[in-house]
Amino acid sequence: xxxxxxxxxxxxxxxxxxxxxxxxxxxxxxxxxxxxxxxxxxxxxxxxxxxxxxxxxxxxxxxxxxxxxxxxxxxxxxxxxxxxxxxxxxxxxxxxxxxxxxxxxxxxxxxxxxxxxxxxxxxxxxxxxxxxxxxxxxxxxxxxxxxxxxxxxxxxxxxxxxxxxxxxx
Numbered sequence: 001x002x003x004x005x006x007x008x009x010x011x012x013x014x015x016x017x018x019x020x021x022x023x024x025x026x027x028x029x030x031x032x033x034x035x036x037x038x039x040x041x042x043x044x045x046x047x048x049x050x051x052x053x054x055x056x057x058x059x060x061x062x063x064x065x066x067x068x069x070x071x072x073x074x075x076x077x078x079x080x081x082x083x084x085x086x087x088x089x090x091x092x093x094x095x096x097x098x099x100x101x102x103x104x105x106x107x108x109x110x111x112x113x114x115x116x117x118x119x120x121x122x123x124x125x126x127x128x129x130x131x132x133x134x135x136x137x138x139x140x141x142x143x144x145x146x147x148x149x150x151x152x153x154x155x156x157x158x159x160x161x162x163x164x165x166x167x168x169x
Contacts, residue, residue, distance in 0.1 A: 003029050006030060013039075017030040031048065069081040070084065073095055074095065099155065121144065
């Protein structure tokens with residue numbers, strides 16, 4: 001059986017494996033590991049057939065010729081992987097971004113929220129961060145305040161549907 005290695009049960013990796021099985025009539029076996037390093041090791045060591053990673057997590061292995069990019073969950077091809085088709089090109093209009101967000105603790109003061117929102121906005125807009133994003137093929141926009149909340153609400157509903165389909169809830 002085809003082995004899809006990932007990080008944790010009912011994780012994003014597990015959700016995407018279930019999506020692929022459903023969308024393409026596949027029967028991949030999802031095998032969870034503790035941490036992305038172990039997953040990468042399993043794939044590079046031929047103990048798994050595939051994994052779902054952020055491009056930056058596999059970039060070193062890819063550049064060394066130890067792994068191959070098969071398909072992207074992005075709306076358009078990734079600049080670092082120009083020969084890798086998107087799932088839309090493969091017949092499934094599936095776009096998926098692994099969420100990365102900085103959040104504060106409950107009760108954080110308005111002054112602290114404003115300070116850190118400004119700080120992370122400046123970091124995001126900096127030349128250094130933009131160069132890093134390009135180098136690591138990181139996707140996404142800076143969302144703060146209500147725009148971030150709106151995004152989370154949409155993503156919550158999408159994830160709830162995916163979890164229901166896989167029988168996790």
